[in-house]
Amino acid sequence: MSMILFACVVRVRDGLPLSASTDFHLDQDFLECRKRLKALSSVLLRYPDRGTVKERDLSIHFNSSGEIACMGICASSYPAVMAFCFLEELQWEFAGAYDAASVGLASRPYAFLEFDNIIQKVKSRFNYTNCASMKLNLEKIQEDLRLHPPAQVKLEEAELMNGMVNGHAELHLESGPEASAYRMQPVSTVGILSLVLNIMCGALNLIRGVHLAEYSFQEDHKEIGNVIAFLLPFVACFLLCYLYLFYSSARRIKVFVLFVTICLCNVYLYGLRNIWQILFHIAVASLSSFQILTRQVAEKQPDCGV
Structure with missing residues (x-):
């Protein structure tokens, strides 16, 4: 025995x-x-x-x-x-x-x-x-x-x-180094599309924000609010990419805060952006938020004695 x-x-x-x-x-x-x-x-x-x-x-x-x-x-x-x-x-x-x-x-x-x-x-x-x-x-x-x-x-x-x-x-899921031990479900085709669109939106926000900042600091500081309204969505876009790729605690709250930030900043930028540009940025943020909230931690397969 x-x-x-x-x-x-x-x-x-x-x-x-x-x-x-x-x-x-x-x-x-x-x-x-x-x-x-x-x-x-x-x-x-x-x-x-x-x-x-x-x-x-x-x-x-x-x-x-x-x-x-x-x-x-x-x-x-x-x-x-x-x-x-x-x-x-x-x-x-x-x-x-x-x-x-x-x-x-x-x-x-x-x-x-x-x-x-x-x-x-x-x-x-x-x-x-x-x-x-x-x-x-x-x-x-x-x-x-x-x-x-x-x-x-x-x-x-x-x-x-x-x-x-x-x-x-x-299963305790935490952000930080130990969270890397938990694997997410495979990235979907729509998820990859949301990442690409998010990166593109983030880059557009960064370019417009930097150009506006150069003008604002050279001439006057009246445009500082618009600069912030461009740079905040830039940060938010890349944080949404991170939340999609890696597990983080309190995902729903973080996604909600980032989504609302993008929406409010784009509404604030009305005039520098037309309605179709604003709707595009909000639509990308909506798609990314949905992909993050529907991508779950991968269930472990049965041990099968291992």
Whole structure:
């Protein structure tokens, strides 16, 4: 019987899964344990380098080193020293195959899925063989665990349960560097058109604004309001492009503010622009806003045991 049921390698700073063993266990306890492991992986920075979560029949072990952490689900009867020896060997194998730069630049889940072959080999060796060569490493790990016992993590702790709803890991979408871990749905043809039109409108606003500013500063400052009315939509157009391409929190509010800014500025410019030019700019802003609000975060495909 397999004692090590599942293993994966994750990036410590954000819990991004880099590789995982392909396992097809349909036991409900195992599936629930997988969900808990996924939730735990996103908060590893809060814990020491080694830790254990004890369930009734299964245990989760993790071992962090630098940028990566190796995590495993084992039968509760499986000795902790063997589990941590297994995880440490996985770390050595992964560190030998991929450098820190590759890990840091990984932007999609399971970017190193081919490492699954190594995980399976090491897992098989620890599950089904009694290799004498492990003895020295086991003694080293055992002494290390005696001096530095792994943290006993309780899943009821507030910082972990805050990220779970009914046993499922909740997806927290934030702007900033960590938001890049979440992929948006593919860009549509209409979306690309909206980007091109937005860039064009932004460029027109910038050119008119700069020319007007040169005249205003040379002659008088009466046109300063018109200059601002050209430059604000320029900024708004490029912010709409950003919101379409990348996820950001409070998208609806940001899109509304940018859309209203473009509309008000174009109405203010009536006289310098005719009605058809104004309607064109507002129509482009409307199209872009609609594309942003309808482009959602891509749903993750089922793990299929990975």
